[in-house]
Each structure stands twice: as C-alpha cells, then as structure tokens.
Amino acid sequence: QSALTQPASVSESPGQSITISCTGTSSDVGGYNYVSWYQQHPGKAPNVLIYDVTNRPSGVSNRFSGSKSGNTASLTISGLQTEDEADYYCSSYTSSSTWVFGGGTKLTVL
Amino acid sequence: QVQLQESGPGLVKPSETLSLTCIVSGGSISSSSYQWAWIRQPPGKGLEWIGNFYYSGTRYYNPSLKSRVTISADTSKNQLSLKLTSVSAADTAVYFCTRRKMSTSWRDYWGQGTLVIVSS
Numbered sequence: 001q002s003a004l005t006q007p008a009s010v011s012e013s014p015g016q017s018i019t020i021s022c023t024g025t026s027s028d029v030g031g032y033n034y035v036s037w038y039q040q041h042p043g044k045a046p047n048v049l050i051y052d053v054t055n056r057p058s059g060v061s062n063r064f065s066g067s068k069s070g071n072t073a074s075l076t077i078s079g080l081q082t083e084d085e086a087d088y089y090c091s092s093y094t095s096s097s098t099w100v101f102g103g104g105t106k107l108t109v110l
Numbered sequence: 111q112v113q114l115q116e117s118g119p120g121l122v123k124p125s126e127t128l129s130l131t132c133i134v135s136g137g138s139i140s141s142s143s144y145q146w147a148w149i150r151q152p153p154g155k156g157l158e159w160i161g162n163f164y165y166s167g168t169r170y171y172n173p174s175l176k177s178r179v180t181i182s183a184d185t186s187k188n189q190l191s192l193k194l195t196s197v198s199a200a201d202t203a204v205y206f207c208t209r210r211k212m213s214t215s216w217r218d219y220w221g222q223g224t225l226v227i228v229s230s
Contacts, residue, residue, distance in 0.1 A: 001173060003156070034215040038157075045206055045223055046157065051216035089157050093215060097170045099147070104156040 004029065004090055004102035011108040017078040020105045022090030023071060028100055030071035034093035037066055037075045040104075041086045049088075050075060077107075085109045112136040114207050114221035122228050128197050132190040132207030132221055140165045140185045145210045148181060148192045150203040151223070158203075162210070163190060197228045 005023040012018045022029065022037075029035055035053045038046035050056055050066035053073060063078045073092070077084055090102040118130035132146075139146060147162035161171035163181045171179050180193045190207055204223040211218060 036215040036217060038217075045220040047220075048217055052214050055214075055216070057216065057218065091157075091159070091215065091217070096173070098172060099159040099162070101149075101157040101159060 001028075001094060001096065001098060001100050004092060004100055006088075006090060006102035006105045008103070009106040009108065011110055012080055013110050014080050014082060016080050017076060018080060018107070020075045020077075020088055020090075020107070022073040022075070022092075022102045024073075024092055024100070025071055027095040028092040029068065029073050029090075031095060032093045033068070035066070035068060035073040036091045037064075037073075038089045038091065039084075039086050040089065046089060080109050082109050112209065112219045114209065114219055116205060116207050116221045116224040118205075118224060118226065120225060120227060122197055122201075122226060123230050124198055124228055125196055128192070128194040128201060128226055128228070130192045130205055130207075130224065130226070132192075134188050134190065134209075137209070137219075139183050139188050139190060142166075143212055145212055146183070146190050147208050147210060147217075148190075149206045149208055149220075151206070152200075152203040160192065160194075160205075164212075199228050202226065202228045 037050040040046040049064045053068045088105045113135045115133045148160040161181045178195045206223045207221045209219040
C-alpha cells in the first residue's frame with residue numbers, strides 16, 4: 001500500500017487560516033469516511049484532531065476542521081496560533097482492511 | 111484513565127527478532143469496542159501502520175511487513191505484543207501502541223512510544 005500524499009511543509013502567519021491536503025485513491029480516502037488527522041509535536045506521541053473525516057473529539061479546538069472531496073481529504077486550521085506549529089498526519093482505512101498514513105506535513109507559523 | 115505503556119529492548123542486533131510489549135491499564139484489551147494497533151516512526155520520518163489486533167483474534171498486517179510481523183495479546187495480563195523478525199537498520203524507529211474505537215477512525219489513546227535501534 002502506498003502512503004497518502006501530503007505536502008511536505010506549509011507556512012502561514014498567526015491569525016491566518018491554512019488547509020493541508022491528503023490525497024489517496026478510491027481504495028482508501030475516496031472509498032471510506034474513515035479519515036483521521038493527527039497533530040504531533042517533537043518528541044511526543046500523535047494526538048487526534050479529527051476522525052471520520054469531519055468529527056472533532058471533545059477537547060479539540062473548533063479551529064480545526066476536516067472535509068473530503070473525492071480522493072482528497074483536507075484539514076483546515078483557522079486562527080493560526082504559534083502552538084499549532086507541529087507535524088500533521090492524515091490516516092485512512094483501506095479496502096484491504098489495513099490502515100495507511102500520509103507522509104506528514106510540517107506546519108510553520110511564522 | 112486509559113494508559114498504554116510500551117516496553118522492550120532499546121537495542122536489537124541485525125537479523126534478530128524485535129519483541130515489544132504494551133501494557134494496557136484503565137481499559138480491557140478484551141473489549142469488543144476497541145481495536146489495538148502498533149504504529150512506528152523512524153527517526154525524522156513519518157508514521158507507518160504495522161498491524162492491529164481485535165479481541166476475537168482477528169489480525170491485519172501492513173503488506174510490506176506481513177511476512178515478518180506477529181501481533182498477539184495476553185488477556186490475562188491485559189497486554190499487547192509485537193514481534194518483528196529478521197530486523198535491519200530500516201526497522202529502527204519509535205514504536206507506538208494505540209487504541210482505536212471500533213467502527214470509527216478514532217485512534218484515541220497512544221502510548222508514549224519506545225525507541226528501538228537496530229545495530230550491531
């Protein structure tokens with residue numbers, strides 16, 4: 001299985017919004033609503049931000065939102081804050097009953 | 111509060127078998143509501159799903175690792191295990207165990223991870 005495709009890095013200023021894409025195929029992202037997004041700070045375990053494309057666990061800021069169109073899922077972060085600077089990963093269920101991650105996106109808040 | 115704690119040798123020689131344990135507290139590994147998985151992250155690189163385990167015994171593995179991986183559970187000790195055979199430097203990574211709520215993609219709990227270095 002191939003990793004989902006994410007931009008390697010993105011950057012934006014505090015207070016602005018940014019969208020990170022996650023592109024797969026009809027056998028994973030496009031075929032199921034089982035896409036999740038994770039935030040990882042250096043030296044820490046990942047933390048879930050979004051699950052099932054659009055759902056946000058309690059305790060996660062509503063500045064984080066998810067969506068999907070065809071084979072591409074997206075994570076949008078609004079009102080960027082310096083503490084949002086981290087690595088972001090998407091993940092999807094696949095038609096082989098396995099899971100696959102994206103390569104990760106490093107977000108820099110300038 | 112659910113906690114996952116990975117443990118195992120931090121150094122493994124090439125061609126040997128990597129064995130890790132994940133002790134689960136605050137929740138039962140036998141619950142039908144959750145699935146348990148191992149995920150790894152090579153230094154400076156992205157996450158890679160290794161495989162998962164469900165209380166019924168159902169297991170699925172990453173096709174690229176399937177021939178070398180075994181995931182099992184000891185319900186009496188409430189712990190998950192990972193064995194990876196014939197390791198090489200490419201298997202050097204931080205290994206995480208995680209819990210996922212069934213019928214969702216919600217991976218709600220992660221261990222802190224344990225670093226395994228493959229080197230002679």
